[in-house]
Amino acid sequence: MAKLIIFAMEMMGVHMKDALHVGLMVPSNNTTMERELTAWLPAGSTCATQRIPRGKGMLTQETLPEYMAQALKLAEAFDDPRVDVVAYGCTAAGFISGPSGDKALQRSLFNITGKNVVTTARSMVVALQEIGATKIALVTPYLDTVNTQLKAFLADGGITVKRFNSFYAQNVDELGRIEAHQVAKLARETMADDCEAMFIGCSQLPTAEILGDLEREFGRPAFSSIQVTARRAQLAAEGRVAA
16 A cells, blocks of 8 residues: 555645654544544655544534534644644535635634644645546535535535545444445545546545545546545645644
């Protein structure tokens, strides 16, 4: 898998350099992002992870304000010279907030931490824009409301979802049971000739072991939330992404 990771990072304009210490923010239920993020980053990279408390249900517009307030409080821990960059890894929260809300959160986290900040939601849009993909296939675990907000977030960046599938996880327990082989299966069922790229959205979904195979099968780029966050975090740490 290491060769595939290096190849994919180089294809996206990122070269393996010094190890990073990332201040990572994820929902308290997330069991995937820390492990896979460090796999996509230079060897020896580590995370200082802050887990944002949340209930068993999926995030909604109603539960988001309290969730975000807790995130901002926890971010104070990253005002630390050992942290190179902050990665806000809650994909759904970014989509629910919308592009302006996601940008406002990025600014707030920068003001609190003094570090360059990347969000998974914005990283997703930028990765697709950089390869010129305007028509994509999309796989998520979300319910209808968040899926609609996700599509609107992409549309704001000039990206249309041509093919779509979701696991429609009802709660975080269902979300946490989704395995990589299930993600790959749903991606294969979703991808079509009229799509320029595949995107697998959600930082809980495991993808590190499947993206290389999917790209080869599709003959087109296959991205995931964690992968693009790793890429943008490295650029931000190198000062190549504005705060």
